[in-house]
Amino acid sequence: xxxxxxxxxxxxxxxxxxxxxxxxxxxxxxxxxxxxxxxxxxxxxxxxxxxxxxxxxxxxxxxxxxxxxxxxxxxxxxxxxxxxxxxxxxxxxxxxxxxxxxxxxxxxxxxxxxxxxxxxxxxxxxxxxxxxxxxxxxxxxxxxxxxxxxxxxxxxxxxxxxxxxxxxxxxxxxxxxxxxxxxxxxxxxxxxxxxxxxxxxxxxxxxxxxxxxxxxxxxxxxxxxxxxxxxxxxxxxxxxxxxxxxxxxxxxxxxxxxxxxxxxxxxxxxxxxxxxxxxxxxxxxxxxxxxxxxxxxxxxxxxxxxxxxxxxxxxxxxxxxxxxx
Amino acid sequence: xxxxxxxxxxxxxxxxxxxxxxxxxxxxxxxxxxxxxxxxxxxxxxxxxxxxxxxxxxxxxxxxxxxxxxxxxxxxxxxxxxxxxxxxxxxxxxxxxxxxxx
Numbered sequence: 001x002x003x004x005x006x007x008x009x010x011x012x013x014x015x016x017x018x019x020x021x022x023x024x025x026x027x028x029x030x031x032x033x034x035x036x037x038x039x040x041x042x043x044x045x046x047x048x049x050x051x052x053x054x055x056x057x058x059x060x061x062x063x064x065x066x067x068x069x070x071x072x073x074x075x076x077x078x079x080x081x082x083x084x085x086x087x088x089x090x091x092x093x094x095x096x097x098x099x100x101x102x103x104x105x106x107x108x109x110x111x112x113x114x115x116x117x118x119x120x121x122x123x124x125x126x127x128x129x130x131x132x133x134x135x136x137x138x139x140x141x142x143x144x145x146x147x148x149x150x151x152x153x154x155x156x157x158x159x160x161x162x163x164x165x166x167x168x169x170x171x172x173x174x175x176x177x178x179x180x181x182x183x184x185x186x187x188x189x190x191x192x193x194x195x196x197x198x199x200x201x202x203x204x205x206x207x208x209x210x211x212x213x214x215x216x217x218x219x220x221x222x223x224x225x226x227x228x229x230x231x232x233x234x235x236x237x238x239x240x241x242x243x244x245x246x247x248x249x250x251x252x253x254x255x256x257x258x259x260x261x262x263x264x265x266x267x268x269x270x271x272x273x274x275x276x277x278x279x280x281x282x283x284x285x286x287x288x289x290x291x292x293x294x295x296x297x298x299x300x301x302x303x304x305x306x307x308x309x310x311x312x313x314x315x316x317x318x319x320x321x322x323x324x325x
Numbered sequence: 326x327x328x329x330x331x332x333x334x335x336x337x338x339x340x341x342x343x344x345x346x347x348x349x350x351x352x353x354x355x356x357x358x359x360x361x362x363x364x365x366x367x368x369x370x371x372x373x374x375x376x377x378x379x380x381x382x383x384x385x386x387x388x389x390x391x392x393x394x395x396x397x398x399x400x401x402x403x404x405x406x407x408x409x410x411x412x413x414x415x416x417x418x419x420x421x422x423x424x425x426x427x
Contacts, residue, residue: 096362096365099365100365103361103364107352107356108353111352117350118350127349128349129346132368136365136368136372137368246372246375
């Protein structure tokens with residue numbers, strides 16, 4: 001029994017279980033009229049927990065601007081293409097037709113018509129050719145997948161389901177909700193799991209160990225229960241390792257015991273209180289203990305610049321260019 | 326870090342008769358529906374060759390392991406990594422450094 005999570009469950013009513021649909025923007029729709037983030041997704045929450053200053057630069061000052069990170073874009077496009085493939089299949093298309101539709105989406109998304117060339121990075125690993133190769137191989141890899149999509153209590157298949165649920169805390173007097181999109185909820189070998197896909201350059205990063213603990217996966221398991229009424233046994237991690245000449249796949253099961261989820265939620269509320277305090281006091285301290293992790297934060301150069309001269313490196317102009325950042 | 330990806334000439338060679346490198350530089354309009362399917366087939370063929378290069382001596386995975394071939398005449402020589410389903414209680418190999426995961 002997941003008591004703390006169950007306390008967030010609304011009375012069962014299919015219409016209330018249908019989540020409000022977040023707009024397909026990065027962060028722009030997650031802020032209240034007063035500029036406070038009251039709809040929190042896993043990625044912005046992770047950024048704040050890691051470094052409030054990075055949150056200021058990445059989330060608050062760059063609101064709505066999509067990241068140009070090829071790794072992020074690669075993963076995002078794979079997710080979107082998968083959703084198109086699954087939707088096509090659900091509408092009755094066969095494998096080939098469903099694949100072709102999703103493939104065409106990738107071709108179009110990665111092409112700049114005005115410039116007449118690819119708009120994707122020329123990174124040796126994450127580029128247009130490797131994206132197309134990876135997607136086709138991925139779909140073929142799982143064409144006869146033993147994991148079956150769960151049907152939600154509302155009757156809807158649990159594919160690309162957007163969620164929003166009350167986090168049980170307020171910021172600046174406004175209730176905070178967790179938002180996000182779950183790839184799929186599946187039944188696999190008699191258990192129920194949230195399914196998620198991750199891409200990397202090596203399968204050795206795509207392990208249960210690397211995602212234990214992990215805020216995104218814990219949030220998704222909590223959301224499956226609170227927003228959709230499905231108690232899961234953890235996450236199926238479908239790892240995609242993109243190499244220079246090929247793509248490898250690795251599936252792992254990442255457990256999330258009920259007690260661990262409860263602990264995650266308690267801790268999340270503490271972090272959300274701190275997020276509220278940061279907004280109320282306009283305090284965004286650097287966490288310099290993490291600057292060198294994950295190959296180095298991309299704002300290191302900014303943080304090494306005089307505070308009065310950071311607007312340029314941050315790509316800011318106008319009012320934001322004045323004063324210290 | 327070990328290189329998990331084969332770099333043999335067989336794998337690096339483009340899947341004939343369609344040039345993958347040329348296709349990757351084409352606009353969606355230039356490619357058209359026929360080109361799209363040719364590209365998809367070429368990629369599927371490339372995968373078969375890639376797996377053959379990887380797969381010598383590797384066992385065909387069980388279907389319940391979540392892998393499967395949807396690519397026509399697939400070789401069935403899925404890699405061990407592709408076939409493996411690891412239960413999180415017994416962690417996979419530890420990583421000694423980190424990178425962004427998306």
